[in-house]
Amino acid sequence: LLFPLSKLFHLQKSYGEQYMERFADEADVVIVGGGPAGLSAAIRLKQLANEQEKELRVCLVEKASQIGAHTLSGACLEPSALIELFPDWKERGAPLNTPVTEDLFSILTKKHRIPVPMLPGLPMNNHGNYIVRLGHFVRWLGEQAEELGVEIYPGYAAAEVLFHEDGSVKGIATNDVGIAKDGSPKDVFERGMELHAKVTLFGEGCHGHLAKQLYQRFNLRENCEPQTYAIGLKELWVIDEKKWRPGRIEHSVGWPLDRNTYGGSFLYHLNEGEPLVALGFVIGLDYTNPYLSPFREFQRWKHHPFIAKTLEGGDRIAYGARALNEGGYQSLPKVTFPGGMLIGCSPGFMNVPKIKGTHTAMKSGMLAAEAIFPKVTAEDPASETTGFHIPEYEENLKKSWIWKELYSVRNIRPSFHNYFGLYGGMLYTGVFYWIFRGKEPWTLKHAGLDSAQLKPAKECLPIEYPKPDGKLSFDLLSSVALSGTNHEGDQPPHLTLKDDSVPVARNLAIYDGPEQRFCPAGVYEYVPLETGEGMRLQINAQNCVHCKTCDIKDPSQNINWVVPEGSGGPAYNGM
Amino acid sequence: MSRVLVGVKRVIDYAVKVRVKPDHSGVVTDGVKHSMNPFCEIAVEEAVKLKEKKLFKEVVAVSCGPAQATETIRTALAMGCDRGIHVEVTGKDYESLGPLQVSKIFAALAKKEEASLVILGKQAIDDDCNQTGQMTAALLDWPQGTFASEVEIEGDKVKVVREIDGGLETIKINMPAVVTADLRLNTPRYATLPNIMKAKKKKIANMKPADLGVDIVSRLEVLRVDEPPTRLAGVKVETVDDLVAKLKESGTI
Numbered sequence: 053l054l055f056p057l058s059k060l061f062h063l064q065k066s067y068g069e070q071y072m073e074r075f076a077d078e079a080d081v082v083i084v085g086g087g088p089a090g091l092s093a094a095i096r097l098k099q100l101a102n103e104q105e106k107e108l109r110v111c112l113v114e115k116a117s118q119i120g121a122h123t124l125s126g127a128c129l130e131p132s133a134l135i136e137l138f139p140d141w142k143e144r145g146a147p148l149n150t151p152v153t154e155d156l157f158s159i160l161t162k163k164h165r166i167p168v169p170m171l172p173g174l175p176m177n178n179h180g181n182y183i184v185r186l187g188h189f190v191r192w193l194g195e196q197a198e199e200l201g202v203e204i205y206p207g208y209a210a211a212e213v214l215f216h217e218d219g220s221v222k223g224i225a226t227n228d229v230g231i232a233k234d235g236s237p238k239d240v241f242e243r244g245m246e247l248h249a250k251v252t253l254f255g256e257g258c259h260g261h262l263a264k265q266l267y268q269r270f271n272l273r274e275n276c277e278p279q280t281y282a283i284g285l286k287e288l289w290v291i292d293e294k295k296w297r298p299g300r301i302e303h304s305v306g307w308p309l310d311r312n313t314y315g316g317s318f319l320y321h322l323n324e325g326e327p328l329v330a331l332g333f334v335i336g337l338d339y340t341n342p343y344l345s346p347f348r349e350f351q352r353w354k355h356h357p358f359i360a361k362t363l364e365g366g367d368r369i370a371y372g373a374r375a376l377n378e379g380g381y382q383s384l385p386k387v388t389f390p391g392g393m394l395i396g397c398s399p400g401f402m403n404v405p406k407i408k409g410t411h412t413a414m415k416s417g418m419l420a421a422e423a424i425f426p427k428v429t430a431e432d433p434a435s436e437t438t439g440f441h442i443p444e445y446e447e448n449l450k451k452s453w454i455w456k457e458l459y460s461v462r463n464i465r466p467s468f469h470n471y472f473g474l475y476g477g478m479l480y481t482g483v484f485y486w487i488f489r490g491k492e493p494w495t496l497k498h499a500g501l502d503s504a505q506l507k508p509a510k511e512c513l514p515i516e517y518p519k520p521d522g523k524l525s526f527d528l529l530s531s532v533a534l535s536g537t538n539h540e541g542d543q544p545p546h547l548t549l550k551d552d553s554v555p556v557a558r559n560l561a562i563y564d565g566p567e568q569r570f571c572p573a574g575v576y577e578y579v580p581l582e583t584g585e586g587m588r589l590q591i592n593a594q595n596c597v598h599c600k601t602c603d604i605k606d607p608s609q610n611i612n613w614v615v616p617e618g619s620g621g622p623a624y625n626g627m
Numbered sequence: 628m629s630r631v632l633v634g635v636k637r638v639i640d641y642a643v644k645v646r647v648k649p650d651h652s653g654v655v656t657d658g659v660k661h662s663m664n665p666f667c668e669i670a671v672e673e674a675v676k677l678k679e680k681k682l683f684k685e686v687v688a689v690s691c692g693p694a695q696a697t698e699t700i701r702t703a704l705a706m707g708c709d710r711g712i713h714v715e716v717t718g719k720d721y722e723s724l725g726p727l728q729v730s731k732i733f734a735a736l737a738k739k740e741e742a743s744l745v746i747l748g749k750q751a752i753d754d755d756c757n758q759t760g761q762m763t764a765a766l767l768d769w770p771q772g773t774f775a776s777e778v779e780i781e782g783d784k785v786k787v788v789r790e791i792d793g794g795l796e797t798i799k800i801n802m803p804a805v806v807t808a809d810l811r812l813n814t815p816r817y818a819t820l821p822n823i824m825k826a827k828k829k830k831i832a833n834m835k836p837a838d839l840g841v842d843i844v845s846r847l848e849v850l851r852v853d854e855p856p857t858r859l860a861g862v863k864v865e866t867v868d869d870l871v872a873k874l875k876e877s878g879t880i
Contacts, residue, residue: 537642
């Protein structure tokens, strides 16, 4: 919030009134974020409008250069929400090409593997689901949305929430572009644009930067626990055809993580022509050891004999990372406020033990649309505030299968916080979920803010990670290159610091600079000062893959991720 | 002296890691991030600047390719071009489309649209051919000012400052002419959201190469595409004698 305001003041002082005006346009509904939630909401709105022959202008802005380019997920899709949205999804060519045929779960030790039977009824049982490349699925959703008449604007980042005088949300503004690194306007400077709407939907995905502001402004988190997160790192590999088992799902827990660090792996065999596997590693961001590097845990996990045998002789073709939310039921905020709503992974509907959030994200978008539609097309809106407040969305969420699902698995993730860690959690799941389906009357709590969980470096042991071998495991920079990420170089860095002195004084001094390790893109480096003694934090903003982990895990909560110029960021293709 | 024709090409974005198709027939393009060729952006910017100086009445953006080429034309329209022409070339024809066929298309359009100036990027970043501008000029029998780092209209002539190996060369050519844009010609403006919205209302005409009487059969056949050989790690040596020995070993000396 501090950052864009300071730029505005600078401009106002130097260039006068003419630069303050922004072009503004009106829509009925504006949607921030072109992911499963945002697109499902847009599609549902237009479906209703077309059914009832009503005019409805729906505009969607997305910071990625094309729909799907910032999408990253495993992913194993439960088609429930898709079937509701498009019963004819198959005829429409939705890219669900890989039905799950085999489901394996293992506990890994350093050299061995203990298979765990995937009994029906366990949350991660995948019968009836599809392995998808979520980026391609989202791209397909985008095409359906455009056909229905949704105006989609990829390459434009919503940077600011706009408010009416009565405090309700008026819409959003895209960021000003053409600002140099030092904050001064370049020759190509252009003001952002304002998009006004009766209701604005915020579907920014996990830990959205505008959602952060909305939580504060409207006190949306006063009755829920803080959100707790994980980081997911992913690669795509073309493997030896002989090792390819299309439709096979493999999950593991255990090695290389210790029993007190929540996390595990996935390896999915796609069936789309090439022998392609999607694999990755997820680590809960409530980990305590500042020496832990999620990226290097991921790289060394690939050397486990059970995993290595699939990957040997293969080629890595893609890499990326994204934070995901794990708070579930306990961390759900209020999702409606005057003039707007939160949908998808932003408030956070992921079913953690199922490791699925796409179906619930889509459903939340659809429920939002169904609540909005009668209000924005009514003759007499009957809204107390200029921006519509539509609490029916939240009421309908609570009556829907999303709520039932999240409620039933609410105790699984927090059950991990016991002396036995992983094993205690698995025992709890086996007893209470498999037998009682989450009907136990108590609700366990999470551990608190992820950023508060790190122990000081002196209380922890550094972890000896093996050097990457260049065949199965790789170094960070070559991985980042595979994400295709890029940003216009001459712009202010979008990883902003509230206080410039905190990184060295606190993060480095107490925690040995954990941001050097938890950033999956090498944005943060502590380098020696050019003159004299000491270190400084170097921020390589161009590498950023928009995963949001730094904003979540910084123990000083000093890093504030703001959105860079539109089109910047990763160029994922079917991740 | 009223119309400028600008060519824009949709290419794989420069920051993307390109991958060779498993059958070695080409590179993977499906789903890969594409954008307007950076030199074409510079060409569009120059054309729009000339129009803003009231030296030309209309700027027409042209792109040859499949349906997605219209997105690139849309960006050009958002930057200030008045209308677009999409010359549709798809599938195998598009894979084998090269500078010779494209220059024939541009030459035909330049005549049809009675353009006084054709501005193109000096080369595309996917094939690095640096041929289309020159071939277009030759087919039209028009003068050419290539590698332009400065363009000035002086009456019915164009003064072009060209970036050449030895430095800068200034030439003056008669219009109609072909100019190709080099890096330092200008800094392209952003295509802002309001302009993208307005661009949706501007016209993009759709046509096929046959409509222009152009035969796009390629005279080149790509036999095979391979990645460059992996760069081997360097070897550190301790002494000058070691260096000489290693150089002799590798047959370099």
